[in-house]
Structures are given as structure tokens and as C-alpha cells.
Amino acid sequence: MSVAIIAGCLAIGAVASMLGVSRRTLRRWDKAGTMKPSFRTAGNHRRYDRHAVLDAIQHETTEDFRSSRARHDARVRPRAAIYSRASSTRQSLDGELARQHATIAAHCETKGYRVSGVYKDVGSGLNDGRHGLLQLLKDVARGKHDVVVVLYQDRLSRFGLTVIKEFLASWGVGLDIMHPTVVNGTPHAELITDLTAILYSFMGRLYRSRRGRKDGDAGES
Numbered sequence: 734m735s736v737a738i739i740a741g742c743l744a745i746g747a748v749a750s751m752l753g754v755s756r757r758t759l760r761r762w763d764k765a766g767t768m769k770p771s772f773r774t775a776g777n778h779r780r781y782d783r784h785a786v787l788d789a790i791q792h793e794t795t796e797d798f799r800s801s802r803a804r805h806d807a808r809v810r811p812r813a814a815i816y817s818r819a820s821s822t823r824q825s826l827d828g829e830l831a832r833q834h835a836t837i838a839a840h841c842e843t844k845g846y847r848v849s850g851v852y853k854d855v856g857s858g859l860n861d862g863r864h865g866l867l868q869l870l871k872d873v874a875r876g877k878h879d880v881v882v883v884l885y886q887d888r889l890s891r892f893g894l895t896v897i898k899e900f901l902a903s904w905g906v907g908l909d910i911m912h913p914t915v916v917n918g919t920p921h922a923e924l925i926t927d928l929t930a931i932l933y934s935f936m937g938r939l940y941r942s943r944r945g946r947k948d949g950d951a952g953e954s
Contacts (some may be wrong), residue, residue, distance in 0.1 A: 742780040751786055769921060813846035813909075814869055814878040818854045818888045823853045833884045840911055849878050853856050858891035861909055865889075870897075881905040 749756045762768040763779065768789060770779035817833035821824040830853050841848055850872055854865040866889070872878060881901060883889045889910075890897055901908055 742910070743783055743786060744933065745770075745779045745781070748781045748786050751790065763945065777868040806847060810845055810847040812849035813841045813844075814850040814852060815841070815848060816852045816854075816865065816882045816883050818858065818865070819879040820855075820857060820858070822855055830855070831887065837882050837884055837911065841896060844909070846880065846882070851858075858887055858889075861893075870900065871902060873904050874948070878906055880909050882911070884911050886910045886913050919945055 743751075745756050745759055751758055752759075759768065759779070759801040763770060768781075768785075771782040774780060786903055811950060813919070816839045817830050817837065819833075824830075834851065834853075838848065850864040850869070852869040856863055856864040869881065873881070881889075889908075891903055898908055
């Protein structure tokens with residue numbers, strides 16, 4: 734066999750990488766006659782003709798090959814976590830969460846993302862104890878997502894967005910904000926919701942502080 738022919742051939746690992754399939758799949762195709770190697774080495778290693786491999790990539794010559802590529806593409810598509818938030822129960826009942834989810838899901842399809850998680854919250858963007866957001870951050874740390882997608886930046890957080898971005902970046906996760914502006918709702922309603930959350934927070938702290946002083950006084954003899 735000429736040196737030229739040998740030089741134009743590829744090992745099974747290189748072919749698997751080029752086709753986006755596993756070596757096991759190539760061995761199965763060899764046995765089925767779907768894609769056979771040009772020859773085997775003295776050590777019984779498969780060698781494939783480079784031009785035949787390139788032709789298979791260009792024309793996707795078999796249904797088995799197309800389905801294997803599709804499964805591979807599904808595996809390598811970025812995994813996207815969808816996060817949506819409604820400021821109040823009324824907004825949620827009016828379908829705000831459903832609208833956000835539908836819009837983000839369509840965006841993910843357009844960008845080629847594979848949805849790997851859906852997270853929702855009802856409450857103020859100032860609330861740092863949102864169950865959906867906390868679960869999202871936990872799953873990011875567990876390596877479940879590649880990108881987090883939100884409709885508006887204030888749906889994720891009113892303040893402290895930089896902190897969340899830095900946390901995501903530390904785990905190699907991107908943040909895709911479809912519209913980096915405030916939500917297209919009623920500004921006054923959003924402001925009232927946030928001010929109410931602040932008021933309740935300070936009232937709770939004041940109550941606990943006074944309660945602590947009273948308990949301390951009661952314990953004195």
C-alpha cells in the first residue's frame with residue numbers, strides 16, 4: 734500500500750470527532766456495512782479514507798448517520814435555564830409568568846439552546862429569598878446549566894445584578910438578557926411593590942429589635 738494512501742487515511746478517533754459520533758457507533762457502522770474503513774493496520778486498527786469521511790459529512794449519506802448526528806447535536810447544544818418572575822399574585826393570575834416563559838422558550842429555540850430547567854417566582858425583585866432563584870443558583874453550582882435566560886434584567890434582580898452575573902461567571906455560566914431594560918409593566922405598580930417589600934423588611938427588623946430588648950429587660954432581676 735502506497736504512502737499516499739496511508740497519509741490520506743484517518744484513525745477511528747479522528748473520524749468519530751469529525752462526524753460527531755462515538756467510536757462505538759463507528760464500529761457498529763463497520764459491522765452493518767454502513768461505513769466501513771478503507772483498511773486495517775497490522776495491529777487491526779481501522780483506518781478511514783479522508784475523502785470518504787468528508788463526503789459523508791457533506792451529504793449525510795445514511796439515515797443512521799443523520800440520526801446519530803442529531804443526537805450528538807442535541808447533546809452539545811447549550812443548556813439553558815429559563816427564569817421568570819411576576820411581582821404579585823395578581824400578575825401571576827393574569828398570565829404574566831406564562832407569557833414570559835413562552836417568549837423565553839421561543840428565544841431559546843431561535844438561539845439553539847436546549848432548555849434544561851424552568852424556574853419561577855412570584856414576589857418583589859428586592860426579595861433575596863426567592864425559592865425559584867435560590868434553586869436556580871444551586872443548580873448552576875451543580876453544573877446543570879450553561880446559560881441563564883431572562884426576559885428583562887429586573888425580572889432576575891432589581892439590585893445586585895452584578896453579583897449574580899459574577900456568581901454565574903464563576904461557574905462558567907452565561908447570562909442572556911433578552912431586553913436589558915425594566916419590565917414593560919406599570920412602573921407605579923412595580924415601584925409600590927418594591928417599596929412595600931422594603932417597608933416590611935424594616936418593620937420586621939424593628940419588631941425583632943424591640944422584641945429582643947423586651948426579652949432582655951424581662952430577664953433582669
